[in-house]
Amino acid sequence: MGKTLAEKVWDQHVVRRGDGAEPDLLYIDLHLVHEVTSPQAFDGLRLAGRPVRRPDLTIATEDHNVPTIGIDLPIADPVSRTQVDTLRRNCAEFGVRLHPMGDVEQGIVHVVGPQLGLTQPGTTVVCGDSHTSTHGAFGALAFGIGTSEVEHVMATQTLPLRPFKTMAITVTGELRPGVTAKDVILAVIAKIGTGGGQGYVLEYRGPAIEKLSMEARMTVCNMSIEAGARAGMIAPDETTFEYLKGRPHAPQGADWDAAVASWRELRTDDDATFDAEVVVDAASLTPFVTWGTNPGQGLPLSATVPDPELIADENERVAAEKALAYMDLAPGTPLREIGVDTVFLGSCTNGRIEDLRAAADVIRGRRVAEGVRMLVVPGSMRVRAQAESEGLDAVFLAAGAEWRQAGCSMCLGMNPDQLAPGERSASTSNRNFEGRQGKGGRTHLVSPLVAAATAVRGTLSSPEDLSDDLVGAATSGDDRN
Amino acid sequence: MEPFTTHTGVGVPLRRSNVDTDQIIPAVYLKRVTRTGFEDGLFAAWRSDEHFVLNREPYRAGSVLVAGPDFGTGSSREHAVWALSDYGFRVVVSARFADIFRGNAGKQGLVAAECEQSDVEQLWKLLETEPGTQVTVDLVEKTVSAKDFTARFFVDDYTRWRLLEGLDDISLTLRHEADIDAFEQARPNWKPVTTPIATP
Numbered sequence: 001m002g003k004t005l006a007e008k009v010w011d012q013h014v015v016r017r018g019d020g021a022e023p024d025l026l027y028i029d030l031h032l033v034h035e036v037t038s039p040q041a042f043d044g045l046r047l048a049g050r051p052v053r054r055p056d057l058t059i060a061t062e063d064h065n066v067p068t069i070g071i072d073l074p075i076a077d078p079v080s081r082t083q084v085d086t087l088r089r090n091c092a093e094f095g096v097r098l099h100p101m102g103d104v105e106q107g108i109v110h111v112v113g114p115q116l117g118l119t120q121p122g123t124t125v126v127c128g129d130s131h132t133s134t135h136g137a138f139g140a141l142a143f144g145i146g147t148s149e150v151e152h153v154m155a156t157q158t159l160p161l162r163p164f165k166t167m168a169i170t171v172t173g174e175l176r177p178g179v180t181a182k183d184v185i186l187a188v189i190a191k192i193g194t195g196g197g198q199g200y201v202l203e204y205r206g207p208a209i210e211k212l213s214m215e216a217r218m219t220v221c222n223m224s225i226e227a228g229a230r231a232g233m234i235a236p237d238e239t240t241f242e243y244l245k246g247r248p249h250a251p252q253g254a255d256w257d258a259a260v261a262s263w264r265e266l267r268t269d270d271d272a273t274f275d276a277e278v279v280v281d282a283a284s285l286t287p288f289v290t291w292g293t294n295p296g297q298g299l300p301l302s303a304t305v306p307d308p309e310l311i312a313d314e315n316e317r318v319a320a321e322k323a324l325a326y327m328d329l330a331p332g333t334p335l336r337e338i339g340v341d342t343v344f345l346g347s348c349t350n351g352r353i354e355d356l357r358a359a360a361d362v363i364r365g366r367r368v369a370e371g372v373r374m375l376v377v378p379g380s381m382r383v384r385a386q387a388e389s390e391g392l393d394a395v396f397l398a399a400g401a402e403w404r405q406a407g408c409s410m411c412l413g414m415n416p417d418q419l420a421p422g423e424r425s426a427s428t429s430n431r432n433f434e435g436r437q438g439k440g441g442r443t444h445l446v447s448p449l450v451a452a453a454t455a456v457r458g459t460l461s462s463p464e465d466l467s468d469d470l471v472g473a474a475t476s477g478d479d480r481n
Numbered sequence: 482m483e484p485f486t487t488h489t490g491v492g493v494p495l496r497r498s499n500v501d502t503d504q505i506i507p508a509v510y511l512k513r514v515t516r517t518g519f520e521d522g523l524f525a526a527w528r529s530d531e532h533f534v535l536n537r538e539p540y541r542a543g544s545v546l547v548a549g550p551d552f553g554t555g556s557s558r559e560h561a562v563w564a565l566s567d568y569g570f571r572v573v574v575s576a577r578f579a580d581i582f583r584g585n586a587g588k589q590g591l592v593a594a595e596c597e598q599s600d601v602e603q604l605w606k607l608l609e610t611e612p613g614t615q616v617t618v619d620l621v622e623k624t625v626s627a628k629d630f631t632a633r634f635f636v637d638d639y640t641r642w643r644l645l646e647g648l649d650d651i652s653l654t655l656r657h658e659a660d661i662d663a664f665e666q667a668r669p670n671w672k673p674v675t676t677p678i679a680t681p
Contacts, residue, residue, distance in 0.1 A: 097677055162639075
C-alpha cells in the first residue's frame with residue numbers, strides 16, 4: 001500500500017524502530033532556537049556535562065522578547081534583557097549560530113528559517129515553539145516541542161516519537177478575490193475545532209492549496225496547531241523549488257539537482273489512505289474573523305455574534321458564554337459593527353513580504369481611522385528591508401500606521417507591544433486567547449486584507465467595504481460612527 | 482525525575498474547556514531562565530478573581546486538577562507543566578489533552594490522566610458537593626478514585642513505564658548512540674547545515 005507524504009518523511013528519519021510500547025527514534029535535520037524555551041535546556045546540558053551534538057544543524061534568533069522600536073538601546077525590561085543575554089551566552093558557549101536583535105538576519109524564528117533556505121522539503125524541523133508547524137509548507141515534518149525535548153534534541157539530535165495519524169484537508173475549487181490563506185485556515189479550524197487535529201499530521205491538498213504561494217502556504221500550515229495538530233504539511237512542487245532556488249542555504253549545482261530529484265518523490269501516493277479526511281470548498285469561503293477566545297470561534301465577516309443559547313453542546317455553550325463576557329460582545333451584533341482600538345499586522349502567521357504587500361495595496365492613499373493605532377511589524381529584518389526597497393514603509397507611514405522593527409511583537413504579551421486592559425484589536429496573528437496580547441486585551445483574528453480595511457474604517461471590515469474614501473475625498477474618521 | 486506510582490490529594494474541579502497554556506501561565510511569566518518558581522504564574526489572570534477555585538478553601542491545597550476537555554492547547558511552553566508542578570499538582574484529569582502538553586507533562590512527572598467526559602462530570606459533582614474530597618490516582622492500575630467513585634484512565638504504556646521508573650529520556654536515547662552515528666553517516670550530503678555562509 002502507498003504512503004502519505006508525512007509517512008514518507010517519517011520513514012526517512014527513523015534512526016531506530018521502537019519495539020512494542022517504545023516509540024521510534026527520529027532524526028532531526030534542523031533545530032531552531034529562541035530565547036524563551038531554551039535557557040533551561042542549555043542549563044540541563046551544562047549540569048550533565050553534555051555538548052550540543054550538532055551545532056551545525058542548530059540556529060538561534062531573538063524574537064519573543066525584543067522590542068520593535070528603539071532596538072539600538074538596551075532592552076528596558078530587566079527580566080527580558082536577562083533572557084536575551086542568557087541566549088547570547090549560551091550560544092557562545094555551545095557554539096550555536098545566533099542572529100541577535102539588530103542583526104540583518106534577525107527575525108521571528110519561523111520567518112528566518114525559510115528565508116535562509118534552511119527549511120527544505122523532506123526535512124524534520126523542530127523548535128520550542130508550537131508554530132513550528134509553519135515549516136510544513138515546504139513538505140517538511142515540522143512541529144513544536146517543549147523545553148525537555150529541546151534539551152533532548154540538543155544532546156542527541158533525535159526525538160523519541162510515536163507515529164502520528166494522518167488527516168487530509170482537501171481544499172477544492174478556487175478562492176474568490178479578497179479571500180486569503182488566513183481565511184482558509186480560520187474556516188478549517190472553525191470546521192474541525194481546536195481539538196479536531198489532535199494526534200494528527202494535517203496534509204493540506206487540492207487545487208486551491210496548489211495555487212497558493214509559499215508565503216500563503218506558510219500561513220495555512222502555521223495555524224495547524226490551532227486545530228490541535230502538531231504539524232501540517234503541503235507537498236513540495238515547482239512553487240516550492242522556485243522559492244528555494246538561490247537562497248543562501250539551498251543546495252547548489254549538482255547538489256540542487258539531486259535534492260530536487262529527491263523532493264519530487266515527496267507526494268502522497270495515489271493508493272495511500274489517510275486516517276481522516278476533510279473537504280472544504282474554496283469557492284464557498286469569504287473573509288473570516290474570530291469573535292471568541294479560541295481560534296475555533298470564528299465566522300464569516302458578514303455574520304453576527306452568535307447566541308450561546310442556540311448552541312446545543314453544553315461545553316461549547318458555556319465556552320461561548322464565557323468568551324462573549326470576556327470579549328464584551330452581545331449576541332446578534334453584526335461583526336462588521338465591532339470597533340477596534342488597535343490593528344496589528346505581523347507575526348509568524350502574517351508577517352512576510354506578501355502579507356505586507358497585500359495590506360499596503362488596501363491602505364495606499366487611505367488613512368488609518370481616527371482613534372485607531374496600527375502597528376506594522378515585519379517578520380524579519382530581511383522582510384523589512386525588502387518592504388522598504390518597495391516603498392511599502394512609506395505607504396504605511398503616510399496612512400498614519402507605525403512602521404516597526406522585526407519581532408513577535410503584539411502576537412503575545414512578552415515584549416512592550418501589548419494591548420491595555422479592555423482594548424480590542426484586529427490582529428493578523430494566530431491566537432485570540434484571553435490576555436494573549438496583554439492582560440484584559442480582546443483579540444479578533446483576521447487576514448492582512450481585513451486588517452488593513454479595518455484600520456481604515458475602524459470597525460471589522462474587508463476591502464470591499466472601502467469605497468471612495470481615498471485621502472483627499474474624505475477623512476475616514478467618520479466611518480467609526 | 483521522581484518515580485510516580487500512586488498519589489492521593491485534594492481534587493480541584495476546573496469547569497472549563499479549552500484551558501489553553503496562555504491561561505495556565507501567561508507569557509509575561511516565561512521570561513525567567515530558571516526551572517523552578519513558576520507557581521505564582523499559574524492561572525495568573527483567573528487567580529486575581531477571589532471566587533476562582535484555587536482561591537477557595539480547601540481547594541487551595543489541591544494536587545489533582547480535574548478539568549474540561551482540550552486541556553493545555555496552544556503554545557508549546559513547558560512552563561505550563563512547571564507552573565502546575567511548582568504549585569503542587571501531581572495529576573491533571575481531562576477528557577482530552579493537547580499533544581504537546583501531554584508530552585511535556587510526561588517528561589516532568591506530571592500525570593496527564595485521560596478519562597471519559599462523563600467521569601470528569603461525576604468527579605466535578607463530587608468535588609463540588611464535598612469540597613476537600615481526596616482523589617487517588619493509581620498509575621499502576623490506571624485508575625482514578627474518590628469515595629465510592631472509581632474510573633479507568635488512559636495513559637500510553639511508554640509514558641507510564643517512564644513515570645513509574647522515574648527515567649529520563651536523554652539517557653535512554655544515548656543508549657542508542659551507535660544507531661545515531663550510523664544514521665548520520667548515511668544522510669545525503671546536500672542536507673542543509675546552519676554553518677554561516679557569507680551573506681551579501
